[in-house]
Amino acid sequence: MDITAEPMEIAPPCHYIMGGIRVDADTEATGVPGLFAAGEVAAGLHGANRLGGNSLSDLLVFGRRAGMAASDFAEGRAGEPIFEDGELDAVFAEAEAPFTRGDGESPYEVHQDLQRMMQDLVGIIRTESELVQALDELDKLDDRAERLSVVGGRAYNPGWNLATDLPSMLTVARLVTKGALDRRESRGGQTRDDYAAADPELGKVTFVQRRSPAGEYLIAPEPLPAMPAELATLLEEERS
Ligand SMILES: Cc1cc2nc3c(=O)[nH]c(=O)nc-3n(C[C@H](O)[C@H](O)[C@H](O)COP(=O)(O)OP(=O)(O)OC[C@H]3O[C@@H](n4cnc5c(N)ncnc54)[C@H](O)[C@@H]3O)c2cc1C
Numbered sequence: 563m564d565i566t567a568e569p570m571e572i573a574p575p576c577h578y579i580m581g582g583i584r585v586d587a588d589t590e591a592t593g594v595p596g597l598f599a600a601g602e603v604a605a606g607l608h609g610a611n612r613l614g615g616n617s618l619s620d621l622l623v624f625g626r627r628a629g630m631a632a633s634d635f636a637e638g639r640a641g642e643p644i645f646e647d648g649e650l651d652a653v654f655a656e657a658e659a660p661f662t663r664g665d666g667e668s669p670y671e672v673h674q675d676l677q678r679m680m681q682d683l684v685g686i687i688r689t690e691s692e693l694v695q696a697l698d699e700l701d702k703l704d705d706r707a708e709r710l711s712v713v714g715g716r717a718y719n720p721g722w723n724l725a726t727d728l729p730s731m732l733t734v735a736r737l738v739t740k741g742a743l744d745r746r747e748s749r750g751g752q753t754r755d756d757y758a759a760a761d762p763e764l765g766k767v768t769f770v771q772r773r774s775p776a777g778e779y780l781i782a783p784e785p786l787p788a789m790p791a792e793l794a795t796l797l798e799e800e801r802s
Pocket of ligand 1 (some may be wrong): 576577578600601602603614615616617618619621727
């Protein structure tokens with residue numbers, strides 16, 4: 563294409579996602595024993611928006627810490643993992659269920675509709691009405707994801723891979739939407755058309771989401787940890 567002669571389409575793409583998994587800063591351990599997270603998937607390191615170039619240094623430092631802590635965790639374990647009766651059978655049955663539904667939903671179509679809906683309603687500029695609408699749409703997509711159907715065998719089957727990933731994608735989409743709805747301000751990567759300014763009070767908290775034992779999503783603001791004294795001094799020096 564010669565862009566001096568004809569117009570070129572320009573659209574905003576996703577360059578980075580500041581993930582959301584809460585981790586301990588020294589070990590990258592999550593709330594799930596044995597699960598460690600570093601990089602885009604982890605929360606907290608970059609504040610409200612990542613500065614260009616900081617991702618690769620994040621991976622080097624926190625990827626190393628996660629690896630070391632995971633290795634310590636593995637070494638500290640004794641014996642074989644223990645599963646309750648029927649636990650594995652239930653996981654296999656759920657994973658294989660899409661093969662048994664002849665006329666269910668295509669995972670590709672559900673995936674595409676999820677992408678389109680999130681781009682339209684939970685995109686770069688957000689408003690309350692669109693975020694509420696997105697939660698309704700997610701309910702419908704959840705229902706469709708219960709009826710996914712795939713064909714073929716279990717080896718090298720991208721449709722099946724997508725079918726097993728979709729429930730996690732829907733969970734992440736819901737967490738992003740609920741977090742964006744509750745944070746009634748614009749800050750860093752979050753732009754709310756209906757709350758254009760940053761709210762100094764909201765700048766002191768982070769919204770933490772958890773799943774209750776009954777499967778309900780709970781969201782609550784929690785105070786941000788105080789800035790370590792040496793960083794506060796550095797910032798002060800920078801300002802003066
Ligand atoms: C165009 C572009 C330019 C960039 N330029 C810079 C730059 O100049 N400097 C900088 O610091 N950062 C830059 N970044 C950001 C940086 O590259 C990324 O943030 C970083 O590579 C993310 O690393 P990660 O390990 O967190 O995630 P990823 O590299 O995305 O790793 C996640 C891995 O998980 C795998 N995976 C996904 N799902 C599953 C599953 N279900 N089972 C098993 N595996 C799975 C994926 O295949 C992938 O290998 C850029 C990003 C983009 C897109």
